[in-house]
Amino acid sequence: MPVCTHCAYPADYVYTTYKTKSNIRLGVCLRCDQFLDPLIEHPGLVILLDLILLKPRVFLHLLFNMGSPPFDADKGIAIPALDQQRRREYQIRKDMMKLILISAIAETALRVLPHMISSSGVTPAHICAIAGTVFLEGIAQHIVTITLALQALKHRRWYPCDPPEAEKDDAKSDGRQKHFLPTLIPLTILYTSIIPLSLQLLLMIWVTPSQSHLTTTSLFSTLPFIVPQQLLELERALIEAWAHTDKIWIGTRLLGGMSAGFGLRVLLPTKPWETTVIILAGWMSAAFIGQMAERLLVK
Ligand SMILES: [Zn+2]
Numbered sequence: 513m514p515v516c517t518h519c520a521y522p523a524d525y526v527y528t529t530y531k532t533k534s535n536i537r538l539g540v541c542l543r544c545d546q547f548l549d550p551l552i553e554h555p556g557l558v559i560l561l562d563l564i565l566l567k568p569r570v571f572l573h574l575l576f577n578m579g580s581p582p583f584d585a586d587k588g589i590a591i592p593a594l595d596q597q598r599r600r601e602y603q604i605r606k607d608m609m610k611l612i613l614i615s616a617i618a619e620t621a622l623r624v625l626p627h628m629i630s631s632s633g634v635t636p637a638h639i640c641a642i643a644g645t646v647f648l649e650g651i652a653q654h655i656v657t658i659t660l661a662l663q664a665l666k667h668r669r670w671y672p673c674d675p676p677e678a679e680k681d682d683a684k685s686d687g688r689q690k691h692f693l694p695t696l697i698p699l700t701i702l703y704t705s706i707i708p709l710s711l712q713l714l715l716m717i718w719v720t721p722s723q724s725h726l727t728t729t730s731l732f733s734t735l736p737f738i739v740p741q742q743l744l745e746l747e748r749a750l751i752e753a754w755a756h757t758d759k760i761w762i763g764t765r766l767l768g769g770m771s772a773g774f775g776l777r778v779l780l781p782t783k784p785w786e787t788t789v790i791i792l793a794g795w796m797s798a799a800f801i802g803q804m805a806e807r808l809l810v811k
Pocket of ligand 1: 516517518519520521541542543544545546
């Protein structure tokens with residue numbers, strides 16, 4: 513169930529094979545007249561770079577085109593739509609399992625590593641409890657995100673389709689809508705979470721946080737007029753809070769949020785503020801469940 517990576521026009525096949533599997537011809541989009549998906553021929557590194565650069569075409573490639581069967585010119589027989597649908601669902605399930613495993617291991621490692629580095633040490637039971645918390649947080653985040661996103665899509669009659677996609681004007685046809693599946697929402701978030709998680713892990717291992725004590729330079733105290741004592745105390749509290757904050761964590765989480773928002777903007781027709789609310793609600797529910805699970809499991 514592929515789509516054009518330039519204009520999202522639905523297509524039957526991304527490419528055609530002749531004689532041997534290596535002899536292929538890329539399909540051309542009927543609407544924009546460009547190759548449907550040049551990424552099919554590119555190595556994994558280019559796809560990874562596109563994912564880092566958040567190029568829209570990479571999301572359409574990963575979500576709709578990757579693993580879709582080609583048209584076999586020698587046999588000349590089209591693959592039935594039901595078969596294509598089954599293959600696609602299998603591919604999505606496979607990708608999702610792989611990404612869940614990678615992100616769960618990375619997130620658990622991020623939380624276990626500080627205990628291992630410090631003198632407090634960590635027991636296998638503690639690692640299992642942290643992994644359980646990560647798992648519960650993930651479930652909460654994806655349930656809330658998917659529920660809110662589907663509500664937004666239902667509200668704008670985008671999914672389920674109204675009128676059905678088959679009855680629409682062919683020139684306006686949207687492949688994202690025609691081939692949409694709710695599982696594509698968590699899949700997008702998982703794809704966009706891998707880069708920030710890897711970055712956070714790398715920074716945690718390679719960057720030693722500076723032990724410089726907070727500079728107590730107060731901006732308010734340098735002003736030429738007297739500032740109320742409450743304001744000075746508030747400023748001191750903010751400086752202290754900032755000094756004790758994990759900047760790497762904040763930076764990579766912000767990057768993760770922006771990437772997830774961008775990925776969902778490519779997949780869904782929602783407005784930027786709707787996407788932001790959906791992502792934030794997912795995060796907040798994950799944080800809430802995480803705190804509850806930590807109290808029950810970790811301590
Ligand atoms: Zn196109």
